[in-house]
Amino acid sequence: MRHCRRKRLFDLAIxxxxxxxxxxxxxxxxxxxxxxxxxxxxxxxxxxxxxxxPFELIKFRTMLPPDPRSGRLDDAARMTAFGATLRSTSLDELPTLFNVIRGDMSLVGPRPLLMQYLDRYTPEQARRHEVRPGMTGLAQVSGRNAIGWDEKLALDVTYVDHQSLGTDVRILVATARQVVRREGITADGQVTTTEFMGSASALVSAP
Known part of the structure; x- marks a missing residue:
């Protein structure tokens, strides 16, 4: 509880x-x-x-709206060079600071994913929701979208188990370095990342 209060003050101070x-x-x-x-x-x-x-995440738009008539339906067709630049520089994330100030998010924590993923996690992976989601996190500075889902979710849980203000500072510094280098922005062959369909262990244990 004490760490949560200190983390909240740290978030607001930045x-x-x-x-x-x-x-x-x-x-x-x-x-x-x-x-x-x-x-x-x-x-x-x-x-x-x-x-x-649930909470409402806010960011700057980076894609054109879907348009079935022109075949502009998937991310690759909707993404523009301007939008890709916003993402690679993380400028699209700046409005998310409002989410941090409101208390929806933290500066550092597991990234907020999609609502439909909730029932696809294993019990261990679901532990990522034991802390507030973050603008950046351990998975983001360990490869971002260039690593697989199982590894990303395992890193999220590692953060939950070892969180501290010192860890947050190190992740923020590493994030700044990564933004400058524009590393790990997309998954291989994707303009963003692939959809999480559930890990192999979750699918095997499902009834």
Whole structure:
């Protein structure tokens, strides 16, 4: 409990100044998103948070809307060069600072994935929801989307078991280094990452 309070204060001490300092950058990005991708400017999606409870994640949009008439349905067809740049520089993540300040998320923790993944986790993998999801995490600085799902989820649980403010600082520093180098942005052959369909162990044990 004491660690949770310290972690929350740590998050606010960084997220509030970061939000204020990046507001001019966010204003420029918002204008560019409106011009190049249209409206809405923000991407909003319900994701599972602490204990699997849903919250609304906010980011800048990086993709064009689906358009069946033009065949623009999958991520590869919807992604633009501008959107790819936003993702590779993590500028699309700046509005997520609001989620941290509101208490939906932490600066560091397992990334918030999709609601439909909840019933695909093994009991061990589901432990990733024992802490608030993060803007970055151990899996992100250990390969991000370039590593497989089982490894990513195992790293999430490792973070849950070994979390500390010192670990958070190291992950934030490693994240900054990774953003500068633009490493691990996508999975092989994907513009983002593959869908998590459940691990082999979960599928074998399923009735």
């Amino acid at each position: 997220a509030i100044p970061a939000l204020v300092l990046t507001l001019p950058v966010q204003a420029v990005v918002a204008v560019l998103v409106a011009r190049k991708l249209g409206r809405p400017i923000l991407f909003r999606q319900v994701r599972p948070g602490l204990g699997g409870e």
